[in-house]
Each structure stands twice: as structure tokens, then as C-alpha cells.
Amino acid sequence: MPRVMDVEGHVAKLRAFWRRERRLPGYGEMLGLFGYQSKNAVFGALRKLEDLGFLERKRGRVVALGRLTGTLRLLGAVQAGFPSPAEEELADILSLDEFLIRRPEATFMLTVQGDSMIAAGIVPGDMVLVEKGGTPKPNDIVVAQVDDEWTLKYYMKDRDGVRLDPANPKYKSIRPARSLVIGGIVKAVIRKYD
């Protein structure tokens, strides 16, 4: 079966590389980039891209042409004229995700069932974003396993050690007798109204 070269794909990969590195990849790098097994294949692909006017060969060196690298582009894909003021202003904004989640790999969602943190504004049915892997500071709200029992409480420290405080007068503070595992620190509360 004759292989059909994926020109569009190759150009996109070279462009991405150019954006990142501000240079063309070497033959060895192109091998991996295009997913070829032999440098001869790379050579063939380059010849084709040369024919199509993406590249040029100058004294044995491959040079990228404007068709590949594009001309200077500052903000977004603006065909002509100045970038729109809105686009310029919106270069430094956070998405709601980024605003709520500081460490995306370590953040999990938990639906709260109990009412032990009601005075802290966390009611049954609320969703909390829990970050794992951190060390809690006093006054942080934590998900913790105290002597095999999982609970949502304020993390506190005093002369006698760690104390977990509820935010509901119905419940008492607890102190771990045997073990304490911190499952994560609450970083945000989400409540959605329909």
C-alpha cells in the first residue's frame, strides 16, 4: 500500500515545534515528530514540503519559509488591523476552574452529607474541593480519618496536640486517640441552585 503523506499534519507539527523552539527540528527529531522509522522517509517528506513552498534548502541546510512559520502574530488570529481591545484586555484572566483549583492534579470533589460544619457555611449537599498532599495549618477545614472514623472538621493545634473542631454546637471537638490521617484540605465550597 503506498503511504500517503499527511502534509497538513506534518506542517502542523512543524509549526508547533517552531512556536516552541523558534527553530526547525533536526532529522533525528523529525523522525520522532512524524512517527517515521527511517531518515530516508524524513528526507522524502522534506522534499515534498520543499515543493509545496514550506521549506527551502540552502547550502544543504533546511530553512523554514514564511509559509510555515507565519508572520509575526501577537494576539490571537487577527486577519488585519489591530487586535480588538477586548482580546487585548482578556489576555490575563482566570477561568472559574483556575480560580477555584490551585493544584489540578491533587484536587478532588466531595459531596458533603453531614451537618458538622454548618456554621462554617458548609451544609449537607454542598460540594467541596479537597486538595490532597498538603500539610494543614490551624483553622484549615480538613477531611480527616480520626481513629478509623472519617470526618470534616476545623484543624486546630494546642498544647495537647491536634484537635478537630466542628462548626456546629451539636457536636464536640475530637482528639485522635490512636491515629489521624489527613485525607485533604478543603479549598472551596460549591453550591449550585437550579
Place this chain on the structure above:
Amino acid sequence: MPEFPFLYQSYPRAIIHFDGDAFFAAVEQSIHPELKGKPVVTGKERGIIACASYEAKALGISRGLSLREAIRMCPGLKVLPSDYETYSLYSKRMFDIARRYTPMVEEYSIDEGFADLTGLRRLHHTSYEEIALRFQADIRAELDITVSVGLSLTKSLAKLGSKFRKPAGFTPIPGPDIRGFLAQIPLEKVWGFGPNTVALLTQYGLKTACDFTAHPEEWADRLMGKVGRELWGELRGSALYPVTTEEKSNYCSISKCKTFTAPSTDPEFVWAKLVRNVESAFIKVRRHKLRARQIAVMLRKQDFRQAGLELRLNRPVSVTRDVIPAVRDLFESLIERGAEYRATMVVLGKLESDGERQYDLFEDPVRIEKREALSEAVDAVNDRYGKHTLSLAPSLFLDRNRRTGRDDQPQRKSALLPGETRRQRLAIPRLFLNV
């Protein structure tokens, strides 16, 4: 017998292989913390064990065992339906954590990958061993699962390393240690040696991977050709297989296999499942702008015996409907009335790029293009309203065998958050704790 090492240098190249320990079960224990330390298995919806936690493995339960058998062996076993969405979210995070250390990360499968650390000691101000250990510690702290890591000069050696100590193991194999390490590795553990190769090598009196590398390169080449030569080099510490960061885009074949939630003797139901697989496979073919020239169909019975047939298409196809009559013929010759089936599978092969169109003398290009336009319209509808919203008529029979057990669904799907739907859920793993 004292022997010279293959290499005196420790890490002219530093590649790690990381492998999630009992990945699916570990993820379940991570989102259901009360299951930690307990025997847990996944695969409830299929009636067969997909993954067993280390606690379950210790009781003799392993992947592939039937659930009935497993519960008999361990009455307290916690059996969970597979939650591939959560496993994939964890997988993605695992690779994102690896990318904190190097951009050269290869996603080899859902639960294992490679990373090339070469030259990163200065950037991280520490040794390769320490970088690998930090990565491992990050995974444990943030994802609450463990990975086993092998560090060496090549992908093949690193992969042997990660399997050497499990779970949560770390096995560095620097240049001078390669030879001694390989002496402890039986042939069948080597990545790339299948049962046939092992049988062949055993004929020559080989026992360990070290025996293999003790022969000259030409010998490996003569016996196993290019692959033999490459493995020989990889095992001796010269990196021949690069860590490839590219997302997979040139497929050799695309396959779809789905096991029914309950086995069925109803041919129309089995046919409906098969058609659904054909549809899914072709959706993928079109997404990657490919066409298929070959199609293979397989039916698997409840007793795991299977039968399959393969068909060459007279032109490359990307429209599902175009192959259905041919697939029906295959199906008719495969199906045994009265037999109980558990899965169907479709493999599309001889894939080629969608780019150029060439028509046979006897074909009607207008008709083909019309069908392609229809197919595109169907894809557009499904993109908007969810996969398989619009599908071929046999899918009406899919409901015949639907077991409406809520417990066969992962909690993520049975306890939706406000605003989530059966089709779309938040891209974040959920912890299930009663607090």
C-alpha cells in the same frame, strides 16, 4: 564467575518506566478511602475480575477469574463496577505529574508510561534516582495511589525494573549493574519475548535475559531478525527505542470489543451489540481521518470459545452503513443459534489516510459522496447530542437484554451532581466519603 559489566558509566541515558500498582483497584481505594487495606476487585458489570487489589491478590484472587469463583474464595470481597472515567482522570493526572519533571513523557497505556530524564540532573539539582523517587512520592501524596518505578538506560531495562519490585517499588539499574540484574530475569519477563520466542531460546539452552545478551549481536539477528537485534542492544544499555511523546495518530488497526453486562442467547441482541461496535470503530476511523480496507468480526461465547472471520473490502471505507451488509454475512456464518454469547469484537485494518479519493471504474462517485455527506451529518448530530444518539436501527434491540441494576453502575454515574447528565460529567474525580 566475575564478568565485566557492559558499561562503566551509570546513566549515559536515564529513562524511567512507571507502572500503577493494581491501578483500577487502587483508584477505587483512593476514592473510597474506607476500602483501604481491604480486598477489592473491579469488573462487577462483566462478571469477571478486571483488576484485584493487593489485598485480594494475597488471597489468591487474580485478573480473569470469574466473580462467582472469587466470592467463593473470599466471602468478604468488595466487588465494584468498573469506573473507566475516573481511572482515565487518574491516568491523565499521573502523566501530568510526570510532565512536571520532563516534557519527554510517553503514555504507554492507561496505567503505565515512560519518561526520559536524560540531562535533567542540573535542572532539578539532584540525581536521577532522586528525581524518580520524588515523582513517585508526588503520585502517592496527591493521587493517593502507588506506582512502581524502574530507572535505567533504555526503555526495555526500565520496564524490567518497574516489574522487579512491586508494589511501590523502585529499581534503579545503572550501567555497571545491568549484567547482574539481567542474570535474575527469566526470559519470559522480557518485554518483546513472546511464548514462541522463549521456547526457541530455551532450545538453545538459554535461561535468563543475561544468557541472551551473552551471545553476539549477529546471533540475535540471525535468530530473531531486526527485533532480536534491537532487544539485544536495548538489554545491553543502548537506547534504540525512543520515548515518544506524540499522541498516537498513525494507527495500524482500530478495534472495539465490548462484553455484555449479562450473556445472551438472543441473536438479534448479539447482532445489535456487534453493529454498535462497528459504529464506534468507524466513529474513531473518521475522527482520525482514515478509511479501512479490512474488517474482522469476532464473537465470544460464555465459555470463552470464540470464532472470527475477516473480510477485505473492495475500496477503503469510512461510512458505517457501507459495511453493514458484509458484516451481516460474516455474522450469519459465525452465529450458532442457542449458544450463549458474552462479547463481540470488531477490528478495522489496513487503514489509510482519508486524503485522496480514487474511484473504481464501476463505482458511482455521486452515490458514495452522498453517503459520506449523510455520515458526516450523523456525526455532527452525535457530537452535539451525545455519542450514538442517532444510530443504526439494530440498536433498538440493545434494550432487550439491558439489566437495569443500579449497582452495575459506578457511583460517579449513579449519583450525578446537579447539572451533570448521563452523557457529561465534571472532569474531576469524586471522593465518596460519608462526612
